[in-house]
Amino acid sequence: MASAHSVDAILEDCRALVEDPGFPAVHRWLEANPGGKVLGHFQVYFPEEIPHAAGMLPVKILGAGSAVQIRKADARIAAFVCSIIRSSLELALTGRLDFLSVFVTPPICDAARNACGVWVRNLPQLNCQMLYLPQNVTSPHALPYLRDEYRRIAGVVEEAAGRPITEDALRRSVALFNENRRLLRELHRVKRETPWLLSAVEAYTLVRAGGVMPREEHNVLLREVLDLLPQRPGKRQDKIRVVFEGGYCEQPPADLLAVIQDACYIVDDDLLIGLRWLTEDVPAGGEPFANLAAAYLDGSTYSPVQHDPRKPKSEMLLRRIREAKAEAAIVAAPKMCEPGLEEQVNHIRALEGAGIPHLVMEFEEKMTVFEQMRMEVETFAESLLLDFA
Amino acid sequence: MSKDAGPGGPTMAETTTRIGFIRNEGRRLMDRWWQEMTAADAAGRPTAYVFVMGSLDEILRVFDLPINCPEITSLQTAVRGRSLEYLQTAEGYGYSPDICGYVKADVGLQLKDRRHPNGTVPKPALAIATNMCNTYIKWAEIWEQMYHCPVFVLDLPAWRGGDAAPRLDSDAFRNDRRYVEGQLRDLIGLCERLTGRRFDIDRLREAMAEVNRMAAAYHAVLALNRHRPAPFSAIREGIVFQGISNLYRGAPEGSRFFEGAAEELRERIHLGMGTLNEKYRLLLTGTTCYAALKRFAELFEEWGGVFVHSTYMVFAGGGFASDFAYDVSRPIESLAETLLLSAWRGFSTPMFYAQDWLAETVRDWSVDGICFHGVKSCRTTSTGLPDVREWLRTHFDIPGLFIQSDLVDPRMWSDAQLKNRIDAFIESLAGRRATGSNEAANAAR
Numbered sequence: 070m071a072s073a074h075s076v077d078a079i080l081e082d083c084r085a086l087v088e089d090p091g092f093p094a095v096h097r098w099l100e101a102n103p104g105g106k107v108l109g110h111f112q113v114y115f116p117e118e119i120p121h122a123a124g125m126l127p128v129k130i131l132g133a134g135s136a137v138q139i140r141k142a143d144a145r146i147a148a149f150v151c152s153i154i155r156s157s158l159e160l161a162l163t164g165r166l167d168f169l170s171v172f173v174t175p176p177i178c179d180a181a182r183n184a185c186g187v188w189v190r191n192l193p194q195l196n197c198q199m200l201y202l203p204q205n206v207t208s209p210h211a212l213p214y215l216r217d218e219y220r221r222i223a224g225v226v227e228e229a230a231g232r233p234i235t236e237d238a239l240r241r242s243v244a245l246f247n248e249n250r251r252l253l254r255e256l257h258r259v260k261r262e263t264p265w266l267l268s269a270v271e272a273y274t275l276v277r278a279g280g281v282m283p284r285e286e287h288n289v290l291l292r293e294v295l296d297l298l299p300q301r302p303g304k305r306q307d308k309i310r311v312v313f314e315g316g317y318c319e320q321p322p323a324d325l326l327a328v329i330q331d332a333c334y335i336v337d338d339d340l341l342i343g344l345r346w347l348t349e350d351v352p353a354g355g356e357p358f359a360n361l362a363a364a365y366l367d368g369s370t371y372s373p374v375q376h377d378p379r380k381p382k383s384e385m386l387l388r389r390i391r392e393a394k395a396e397a398a399i400v401a402a403p404k405m406c407e408p409g410l411e412e413q414v415n416h417i418r419a420l421e422g423a424g425i426p427h428l429v430m431e432f433e434e435k436m437t438v439f440e441q442m443r444m445e446v447e448t449f450a451e452s453l454l455l456d457f458a
Numbered sequence: 459m460s461k462d463a464g465p466g467g468p469t470m471a472e473t474t475t476r477i478g479f480i481r482n483e484g485r486r487l488m489d490r491w492w493q494e495m496t497a498a499d500a501a502g503r504p505t506a507y508v509f510v511m512g513s514l515d516e517i518l519r520v521f522d523l524p525i526n527c528p529e530i531t532s533l534q535t536a537v538r539g540r541s542l543e544y545l546q547t548a549e550g551y552g553y554s555p556d557i558c559g560y561v562k563a564d565v566g567l568q569l570k571d572r573r574h575p576n577g578t579v580p581k582p583a584l585a586i587a588t589n590m591c592n593t594y595i596k597w598a599e600i601w602e603q604m605y606h607c608p609v610f611v612l613d614l615p616a617w618r619g620g621d622a623a624p625r626l627d628s629d630a631f632r633n634d635r636r637y638v639e640g641q642l643r644d645l646i647g648l649c650e651r652l653t654g655r656r657f658d659i660d661r662l663r664e665a666m667a668e669v670n671r672m673a674a675a676y677h678a679v680l681a682l683n684r685h686r687p688a689p690f691s692a693i694r695e696g697i698v699f700q701g702i703s704n705l706y707r708g709a710p711e712g713s714r715f716f717e718g719a720a721e722e723l724r725e726r727i728h729l730g731m732g733t734l735n736e737k738y739r740l741l742l743t744g745t746t747c748y749a750a751l752k753r754f755a756e757l758f759e760e761w762g763g764v765f766v767h768s769t770y771m772v773f774a775g776g777g778f779a780s781d782f783a784y785d786v787s788r789p790i791e792s793l794a795e796t797l798l799l800s801a802w803r804g805f806s807t808p809m810f811y812a813q814d815w816l817a818e819t820v821r822d823w824s825v826d827g828i829c830f831h832g833v834k835s836c837r838t839t840s841t842g843l844p845d846v847r848e849w850l851r852t853h854f855d856i857p858g859l860f861i862q863s864d865l866v867d868p869r870m871w872s873d874a875q876l877k878n879r880i881d882a883f884i885e886s887l888a889g890r891r892a893t894g895s896n897e898a899a900n901a902a903r
């Protein structure tokens with residue numbers, strides 16, 4: 070992506086990129102790298118450093134929003150399954166993911182694990198794999214297990230890429246992704262502290278673009294945006310500060326986020342949390358597979374699909390609210406999402422216990438009508454403004 | 459099809475007393491388990507909550523920790539016709555109608571002071587959840603919140619997509635096995651701390667030997683249903699087998715139950731007793747609807763349709779893969795390895811990659827057609843069922859019916875619609891039989 074020299078122009082490019090179900094940045098990369106191989110990975114977290122170190126392009130596969138009509142996938146998947154599972158499969162069944170050599174899904178939930186079988190059966194030309202990320206994260210045996218599981222996936226990657234992954238190459242990739250995560254943290258800081266300079270939808274668009282473009286380019290883009298943001302005109306408004314929770318897997322439509330941000334500042338969220346799952350830099354020295362594994366287990370944030378007794382999820386949400394100096398929360402869950410809907414109940418109880426106002430909602434990536442939600446959000450925000458007045 | 463599925467079976471004179479054993483002994487054992495639950499609650503005895511896919515009863519028995527199987531107690535609320543009140547209690551608390559019905563029936567039970575139509579369940583002192591269903595982990599987190607009990611998540615990495623079969627000599631399998639073994643040792647330590655008792659490896663050996671005995675008898679029971687007519691229904695007697703195989707895993711009564719069941723089934727075969735006037739042999743993928751258990755069976759049985767096997771009898775019946783056997787001379791290593799293989803062949807592939815197992819069962823149990831029952835609130839068993847059905851139709855010409863309802867939610871049962879679909883399916887099986895397509899497809903397999 071060419072340097073555009075204004076935040077708005079960069080945003081416009083990123084919007085076009087993330088809304089296009091044809092993966093234009095991937096095709097551009099393939100044109101520039103003839104014979105290059107692409108690895109797709111499903112939500113939530115995947116150690117993208119591994120394919121990157123083999124010269125592959127890692128790409129996040131996270132559904133298609135409302136951009137693709139689901140036809141073929143509906144005949145393969147039961148009706149009561151969330152939309153991201155169907156739309157991701159639809160992308161594959163309609164040839165839009167033909168550029169993939171490997172597809173990896175962590176079995177984050179019952180639907181995702183089961184969908185892997187559907188992919189394997191229907192896409193014989195594609196190497197479909199599950200990366201088994203531990204749920205027993207506090208076991209002392211989880212670290213050596215995950216290190217070797219990463220090595221196993223590295224073997225799959227090496228075969229697809231046709232070249233070995235050297236430790237040095239992996240360290241260089243770790244450094245690149247550390248930088249990406251640092252920039253993403255910075256972007257979120259700006260949004261949290263000065264949401265009038267960078268709205269939640271804008272930040273989300275910038276983050277999401279990283280999932281479908283080479284991370285080297287994404288780093289350049291983020292640096293440019295971060296340089297430009299302080300000069301961006303923007304005026305603080307009298308809006309409620311809220312945290313949006315529930316965007317860790319299926320993505321809410323940007324229009325839904327826009328409806329919320331019309332009435333509130335979304336100062337923090339868990340949208341695409343996998344891209345900033347690791348909260349600290351992965352050490353550059355030492356054994357990189359072990360470092361990546363340790364970072365996953367001990368230097369990471371939280372989501373409904375990872376069990377970690379050290380990070381009770383509702384307490385983590387309360388912390389996120391506190392740290393963002395938010396006054397309220399929007400507790401969302403994708404329709405038909407078992408882990409999300411279950412977590413929602415815990416969150417609601419915790420928020421009630423802490424006396425934090427909250428609005429509960431369910432969404433679907435392919436929603437296109439938001440009037441009802443607009444009314445609910447406006448009523449919620451107004452009632453809070455009056456309360457706090 | 460072999461007509462002598464019970465070779466070496468006892469003579470009629472020796473066995474006539476066995477008829478009724480499955481029903482009576484099954485009921486006795488279930489009642490006894492409930493009495494133990496209720497007594498454990500009254501005495502405040504620490505109890506472990508476990509799940510049917512990877513319960514680790516072998517270890518818990520060493521510490522005399524009674525087990526509660528909430529999947530079974532939830533199922534029973536439906537069989538007793540009482541699930542709705544529990545579901546609605548959970549929904550009133552905030553749980554969505556789209557959440558697993560077992561979870562909600564249990565949440566309702568917990569919120570109703572753990573009072574069940576069959577007795578009272580004790581509070582958990584420990585919960586063990588494997589990853590075989592991700593909802594297990596979310597469910598256990600609910601108890602963690604409610605009771606602040608430790609939750610032990612046992613990772614069984616197992617099937618990873620791609621190859622259907624495990625390669626025992628691969629680095630990947632060795633890594634998984636090391637991890638599972640390490641976790642089992644962690645769990646033993648946790649049980650020691652929780653109960654204040656020292657681990658006794660000989661008691662583990664005894665429990666594992668009992669599981670071996672149960673698995674052998676369980677396989678004999680399943681194999682007896684290859685007989686035509688089938689001596690049992692995989693959804694009527696199947697529910698009893700599933701309950702006992704989990705609640706009495708590792709206990710001599712459990713092994714004896716399946717040995718006795720096999721004897722009764724042999725006798726049924728000897729007497730020419732089928733479950734009914736069998737016309738069509740069916741295979742169930744997924745579970746039945748416990749909120750309409752009798753009706754579900756009737757809709758097929760009125761056409762002479764008998765369920766001779768089900769995936770449920772495999773993944774929820776102990777996960778006993780065909781060559782299941784613990785090596786008790788190296789108990790913990792063998793427990794780890796066998797659990798992993800159960801997770802692979804007994805739990806994962808029958809649910810997530812079922813086409814080969816289904817095709818083999820169709821062949822070996824002489825099945826005419828498969829009923830794929832999509833359970834609205836269970837994505838673990840249901841997500842890819844339409845795809846598997848299509849795969850088997852196009853690759854092996856195996857006829858399949860896809861229907862939807864739920865496990866325990868009577869609101870999801872739509873009788874007229876289900877009847878229409880089932881009637882049409884059976885008629886299509888009749889049509890195939892008339893044209894000889896079944897035989898042709900079976901011969902080609």
Ligand code: SF4
Nearest residue numbers: 151178318319406407
């Ligand atoms: S949205 Fe929920 S149910 Fe769907 S894939 Fe993601 S975690 Fe699984």
Ligand code: SF4
Nearest residue numbers: 558560591593836838
């Ligand atoms: S989701 Fe399915 S397998 Fe999992 S606990 Fe619920 S009913 Fe059982």
